[in-house]
Amino acid sequence: xxMSFSPEDIAFxxxxxxxxxxxxxxxxxxxxxxxxxxxxxxxxxxxxxLYEKGWIAPHWPKEVGGPGLDVTKRFILSEExxxxxxxxxxxxxxxxxxxxxIQFGNDAxxxxxxxKILAGEEVWCQGYSEPNAGSDLASLKLRxxxxxxxxxxxxxxxxxxxxAQYADWIFLLVRTDPDxxxxxxxxxxxxxxxxxxxxxxxxxxxGGTPAFCETFFENVKVPKENLVGPLNGGWxxxxxxxxxxxxxxxxxxxxxRAIRRVKRIAAExxxxxxxxxxxxxxxxxIARLEIKLEGLRMQNYRALASASxxxxxxxxxxxxxxxxxxxxxxxxxxxxxxxxxxSLEWFNGEGTVPAIERWVPxxxxxxxxxxxxxxxxxxxKNIISKFLLGLPTK
Amino acid sequence: xxxxxxxxxxxxxxxxADFVKxxxxxxxxxxxxxxxxxxxxxxxxxxxxxxxxxxxxxxxxGGFGGSFVDAAxxxxxxxxxxxxxxxxxxxxxxxxxxxxxxxxxxxxxxGPHCAGEKILTLAHVExxxxxxxxxxxxxxxxxxxxxxxxxxxxxxxxxxxxxxxxVSAREGDGIALFVxxxxxxxxxxxxxxxxxxxxxxxxxxxxxxxxxxxxDGAHALSRALDDGAAACCAExxxxxxxALDMTVDYLKTREQFGVKIGxxxxxxxxxxxxxxxxxxxKSMSILxxxxxxxxxxxxxxxxxxxxxxxxxxxxxxxxxxxxxxxxGIGVTDEHDIGLYFKRMHALQVLYGDEPFHVRRFTELPSFxx
Ligand SMILES: Cc1cc2nc3c(=O)[nH]c(=O)nc-3n(C[C@H](O)[C@H](O)[C@H](O)COP(=O)(O)OP(=O)(O)OC[C@H]3O[C@@H](n4cnc5c(N)ncnc54)[C@H](O)[C@@H]3O)c2cc1C
Numbered sequence: 001x002x003m004s005f006s007p008e009d010i011a012f013x014x015x016x017x018x019x020x021x022x023x024x025x026x027x028x029x030x031x032x033x034x035x036x037x038x039x040x041x042x043x044x045x046x047x048x049x050l051y052e053k054g055w056i057a058p059h060w061p062k063e064v065g066g067p068g069l070d071v072t073k074r075f076i077l078s079e080e081x082x083x084x085x086x087x088x089x090x091x092x093x094x095x096x097x098x099x100x101x102i103q104f105g106n107d108a109x110x111x112x113x114x115x116k117i118l119a120g121e122e123v124w125c126q127g128y129s130e131p132n133a134g135s136d137l138a139s140l141k142l143r144x145x146x147x148x149x150x151x152x153x154x155x156x157x158x159x160x161x162x163x164a165q166y167a168d169w170i171f172l173l174v175r176t177d178p179d180x181x182x183x184x185x186x187x188x189x190x191x192x193x194x195x196x197x198x199x200x201x202x203x204x205x206x207g208g209t210p211a212f213c214e215t216f217f218e219n220v221k222v223p224k225e226n227l228v229g230p231l232n233g234g235w236x237x238x239x240x241x242x243x244x245x246x247x248x249x250x251x252x253x254x255x256x257r258a259i260r261r262v263k264r265i266a267a268e269x270x271x272x273x274x275x276x277x278x279x280x281x282x283x284x285x286i287a288r289l290e291i292k293l294e295g296l297r298m299q300n301y302r303a304l305a306s307a308s309x310x311x312x313x314x315x316x317x318x319x320x321x322x323x324x325x326x327x328x329x330x331x332x333x334x335x336x337x338x339x340x341x342x343s344l345e346w347f348n349g350e351g352t353v354p355a356i357e358r359w360v361p362x363x364x365x366x367x368x369x370x371x372x373x374x375x376x377x378x379x380x381k382n383i384i385s386k387f388l389l390g391l392p393t394k
Numbered sequence: 395x396x397x398x399x400x401x402x403x404x405x406x407x408x409x410x411a412d413f414v415k416x417x418x419x420x421x422x423x424x425x426x427x428x429x430x431x432x433x434x435x436x437x438x439x440x441x442x443x444x445x446x447x448x449x450x451x452x453x454x455x456g457g458f459g460g461s462f463v464d465a466a467x468x469x470x471x472x473x474x475x476x477x478x479x480x481x482x483x484x485x486x487x488x489x490x491x492x493x494x495x496x497x498x499x500x501x502x503x504x505g506p507h508c509a510g511e512k513i514l515t516l517a518h519v520e521x522x523x524x525x526x527x528x529x530x531x532x533x534x535x536x537x538x539x540x541x542x543x544x545x546x547x548x549x550x551x552x553x554x555x556x557x558x559x560x561v562s563a564r565e566g567d568g569i570a571l572f573v574x575x576x577x578x579x580x581x582x583x584x585x586x587x588x589x590x591x592x593x594x595x596x597x598x599x600x601x602x603x604x605x606x607x608x609x610d611g612a613h614a615l616s617r618a619l620d621d622g623a624a625a626c627c628a629e630x631x632x633x634x635x636x637a638l639d640m641t642v643d644y645l646k647t648r649e650q651f652g653v654k655i656g657x658x659x660x661x662x663x664x665x666x667x668x669x670x671x672x673x674x675x676k677s678m679s680i681l682x683x684x685x686x687x688x689x690x691x692x693x694x695x696x697x698x699x700x701x702x703x704x705x706x707x708x709x710x711x712x713x714x715x716x717x718x719x720x721x722g723i724g725v726t727d728e729h730d731i732g733l734y735f736k737r738m739h740a741l742q743v744l745y746g747d748e749p750f751h752v753r754r755f756t757e758l759p760s761f762x763x
Binding site for chain 2: 129132134135136139159160203204205206207208270271272273276281282285336337340341342343344345346347348352361364365366368369371372373376377378381382
């Protein structure tokens with residue numbers, strides 16, 4: 001057991017911090033300072049800067065473009081990025097399809113797709129859920145039929161496809177065999193969003209922003225070389241992918257920024273002549289949440305360290321998902337409480353509330369989704385209870 | 395103890411429920427979000443004609459002489475479809491005039507309100523003033539023309555469309571209330587999270603001496619804020635009940651894993667937790683509306699703080715779980731549950747949030763060991 005940082009680690013932290021301060025363009029830095037909402041373009045700009053530096057995919061093996069940092073340095077890197085308020089990057093390429101291709105893709109696929117994910121030249125989205133296949137994902141229906149000419153022909157619909165409107169590619173779970181047990185007839189396909197017959201229709205979330213799409217497929221032709229892994233082997237791979245989401249799933253970075261923002265808001269909010277941050281009740285409420293988060297951070301370290309030793313994952317990712325999503329929601333709720341009447345703000349533009357508060361009400365609403373997506377919290381509890389009790393569920 | 399509604403009250407409830415269902419369904423609220431005014435003056439006037447606006451105001455002032463319970467009956471129904479008209483806002487300001495005004499003042503200012511001709515609202519919230527009445531910055535000074543009011547008011551609900559504002563201001567060591575014509579102040583309309591509108595108000599105006607309500611301003615203001623909290627409870631209960639009903643319906647229709655999701659015991663228990671909070675919400679709403687008319691300050695405040703703290707905590711739980719149990723669709727703007735979610739959160743903030751009411755509860759004599 002050892003949690004200390006070596007002199008080399010400390011030097012690395014200094015290097016990262018110094019680099020971020022220099023490398024972040026001033027407009028992004030200004031937004032980061034007030035925890036603004038980064039647009040897709042802004043986060044892609046930051047993606048490219050990290051890519052140039054070689055730090056875009058710290059969790060990827062060196063052979064495919066990872067920087068070859070040990071687990072401690074990866075913690076340091078992600079902590080420093082988070083402390084700087086750097087834009088969140090789209091997870092679909094870097095954390096989902098990328099690692100899946102590394103594990104299951106053939107040489108042609110990894111050579112074709114990985115470099116462009118790293119470089120931020122191709123943006124990805126995730127096409128799993130359908131209107132009637134949410135928690136029960138295995139009941140998905142989007143059909144992919146062999147046209148006998150080297151292609152699959154896709155017909156059907158995906159939904160809740162986050163940022164499909166910006167995506168160049170989509171990774172899909174599709175039904176390739178309707179006549180077997182539902183998990184056994186699913187394949188994993190990659191489709192070009194520019195293919196004929198693909199249509200992504202954005203719609204508004206309760207946060208007031210168009211964060212997801214309904215994505216329709218009508219006679220969409222996908223070459224067979226875009227099948228990842230064996231035909232009808234998609235389900236196993238999709239489940240394996242869950243393990244790769246672990247680095248993100250706890251949302252420690254997002255929550256610590258959210259809690260820091262609560263403090264900043266409380267420091268600037270005056271209540272009867274004094275900053276609200278001096279109010280003992282408010283301090284205790286923030287502290288309680290931060291303590292919860294520190295607990296989660298430690299839990300996350302343990303999970304990541306264990307994964308880096310190649311230990312088989314147990315229910316860790318479900319624990320991280322449960323606790324992490326709740327803390328994130330609670331930190332936005334606390335921000336709203338601290339804002340008081342300013343929490344009534346709704347897209348009034350600059351000047352109505354302080355810049356640091358502007359996006360809070362929207363984010364507060366949108367963040368209710370964290371306990372729903374990525375396997376809802378109820379589903380995570382089902383997973384843990386299976387592990388814990390080993391009894392059949394009803 | 396008798397918690398039954400009288401025959402008259404049952405009648406009011408039926409009438410309002412029918413009206414709301416037919417004329418003001420939630421689809422209309424959805425449209426009103428994008429409307430420049432955010433509600434309809436005609437409908438508001440109709441509410442005056444139907445006698446609802448004066449329901450909890452003295453007869454001498456043009457009202458019906460009812461109790462706050464009568465107003466709460468209306469508000470609860472309004473909560474079920476999120477009626478956009480500023481009924482509660484106007485009620486709170488009107489009650490402030492009742493609490494502080496002379497009979498003549500009540501007659502002057504409340505007559506047009508009860509008829510639906512004039513919309514009133516309370517202009518009290520400021521930067522630096524959190525909840526309650528401490529920390530007020532707007533100042534009133536006597537001058538030759540009457541009183542000069544200088545200050546800034548924020549989030550004046552429906553303030554963008556109101557005709558008159560009841561303005562709270564510091565006067566010497568005390569607080570006084572003034573009725574100010576909206577045309578005399580600078581207003582900026584702002585949107586609020588719950589799909590309504592409010593105004594940011596700049597005050598630098600001299601009003602005639604008879605615009606100063608003569609009674610104790612601090613006391614009247616504090617009572618009006620309690621009225622507001624009680625109004626939130628009534629509407630909040632309407633929201634909780636509706637969000638619960640929608641969720642129960644969804645649990646009985648949505649299928650996953652080949653069964654109705656309502657057959658999962660984890661979700662059944664969650665629905666039960668929501669139901670328990672909703673039932674407690676009903677009790678809290680009744681407590682608040684009965685005690686809103688209580689003249690004993692300590693007793694009223696204890697009841698209002700109990701109700702507001704408990705109901706809004708339970709209300710938040712109910713709308714958050716309602717969203718959760720709807721899955722992805724619950725966080726789309728297209729689905730109505732998000733509208734109830736937003737309004738419930740606004741009600742939690744208005745007239746004192748949970749920490750405010752908890753603290754006030756501890757400061758009352760009744761909390762002593
Ligand atoms: C903001 C957002 C972004 C998303 N982005 C994407 C994306 O990019 N790509 C993608 O493919 N999908 C995405 N999703 C979809 C997401 O994965 C699904 O919403 C999720 O799987 C839940 O499915 P559902 O919405 O159909 O809800 P349902 O499965 O219908 O669930 C409804 C409720 O029932 C509960 N429930 C269901 N089954 C059980 C059970 N067995 N036991 C107990 N409770 C149960 C659920 O927990 C939930 O509370 C996104 C969703 C959201 C909200």
